[in-house]
Amino acid sequence: MTARPKAVLIYPPLTDPTSGYHSLSYIDSYARSRGYPAADMIDANIEAFHHSFSPAGAAWLEEALATPPAPDPLAHYDDVTWQMEALRTAEPDPAGVREAVAVLQDPERFYQYDHYARAVEQVIGWMNCLSGTGFPGQFTNGFQLRMPPAVALGSVAALRDEAVLERLARPFQPYVEDVLIPQLVAGDYDIVGLNITYQAQLPFALWLGRLIRRALPGVFLVAGGTEASDVWKYLRDKTQMFALFDSFDAVVVGEGETAWVEILESVRAGTVPSSHPNIRLHPRFRAMNLLPVRYEPIRGLPTPDFSRLPWDKYLSPERFVYYSPTRGCYWNRCTFCDYGLNTDGPTSPWRQDTVESIITDVTELSKFAKFVYFSVDVLAPATILRFAERVLETGIDVRWGAEIRLEKYWSDERCEILRRAGCVAVSVGFESGNQRILDLIDKGTRPDQVRQTITSMTKADIGVQMMGFTGFPTETAAEGRESIDFLLDNRDLWTFGGLGQFMLTSGAIVAREPDRFGVTNIRPLPGSDIQRVLLYDEPISEGARAEMSVAAARGFEVPHARPWLSSVDTPHSFFYHDRFGVRVRDALDRDLTARDDDQDRSFVLNGAFVDRPDEAVVDRLNTTYQIMYGTPIPADRLLFRRPDGQITPLPRSYLPILHLFRQPTTLRAAHARLWMLDAAAAGKVWQTLISRRLVRRLPEFPDRPVPDETPS
């Protein structure tokens, strides 16, 4: 007999395909420790991706792309946008994406950047094709979602519009209709739980909710996660919550362990889970709850069990699990911060588990996965140090990373202990290189001391991934430049990262005490019901904004802006740090450089020339190009498209050069044909082609026929 209640927990798209998220393992492991049966777990994000290049998925895609797109339900995208989409999209290549997956899962080829970069390009190229069945441009850089403006703004009307949801989710329709829904029906479940961690998952989750409700009318359907909580936090009119989540019975706001158990218990008992403060029930239960959320005492949580995730499907050569033994932030003072499951402070209240139970958990987890990422707001310095010492004492073999604050505490000796205990890289918010801004932020740090800390980390061979931002209220252009300079002047002391731009959110201290920051006229973005970001007036930072955004974008653009599939400091970044240490960028550069031993190696064209589009399309492309580079795309340039859809405008003189690489050709042979170039000029050309991956090295790649991407 089936143990009841029977539950299934689902991660909807669109999120990181390189590892499984952990929140559902947390609530499931907790429920099991309280005697409930284990839930089934489906990572619909990774399953839908794999299904898309199965024979059935690929056949569907080909047909979908051959049919002219149905009218845009939002009437937002014009023909020019569709032409741009066509420009970046090549023919779907299911064999190519399968090969890419094999490379990303291969513990050898993964670490050869040539192979890695090609695999990433192929995955992105494939996602571009899928994108063409939804809204134009909706998948960017692979697994990032560019939502239509009304959806991004959080318009309840747009998010309730079935035609909009369906269109956005169309790339995953075959998987959901042919696999997921039948699987759920066959599963005979009492409860379906959806995780919504990121905003990019919300529209897919709402759409799935509707399909699940239709297929399983009697099931108890519940959502939870940081994005579900953000919707509640930022929704101007809370009564709209279930206008949005109308197919759901409940949404868990805040942490979920005990709330999930209450749901399991009441479904088992046939009652309504109405007493837990974190459970928001659909109004039809007539149990409106506006109680403040409850935070879990995290001591005593069981070790999360990750064995129910589909590990053979993630696009990684190693297992990488997320582990959260602290919640909230011990500092909890930064005036811009409005983080995660917080309510009345920058983050949720600070809690941490004991070092001994962290050691017990990590001992367990290290048997399952080589990498454990401390998925937390922050780790406290003394706790990490003690943890590291205990790892050394107990001899646990594990690689790990975490987000930390840049405290003075981190001396050379202490960093050395972290590294010996398996710490590979840390992520840090340095925020700004200017003392006045750091003080306004209440960061509690000084640039010279930050430099000292990252020097100690780097000396110990721990990669530092830096995050900061410009545009804090009252920041002048000169102050903003100090942040850029800080990063560039200390380029050897951090590996990856960059600068974002300040955005005001309603839970930040800046929004609560605007006078202190010269901020006036705080208002929502027009058309937004979920008011995540606020507009405001503050003339000084506003005056510097245009310059800052261009400067930051330009300064950090080449050549490592987006080296990984997904964002900075996700699993791939850690794998590379582990393999190559703080010299990790050299490992990338090695393959992005024309080397001496390349002379007799074959290269082949990595992409194809595409016809110059209509002037209306060029005009549109020029809008961003002009802002970024101060010049329009010259009229005489040829456009070359890489497999990932990246388009580079090339001088005509590149046409005969690139033509040489239609067939595999060594640099020596190519140079013999380009006799008019002297060695130095040829070297420069090779460098351009290789560093921008307009050609790629061949012999190391598995034997596949070279596609005939002959330029016309």
Place this chain on the structure above:
Amino acid sequence: MTSTTTKAPLRKIAVRKAGTVRLTSAAAALYSDGCLPPIPWPF
């Protein structure tokens, strides 16, 4: 060469002179190989 060490000073120039107009010439210097930077998508 695209080694980090030689790229860094170039980038520093690009950013140091950050006024939008001066940036243009710095950007041009960065792309003196005659090949322009890839097109950012304005979707």
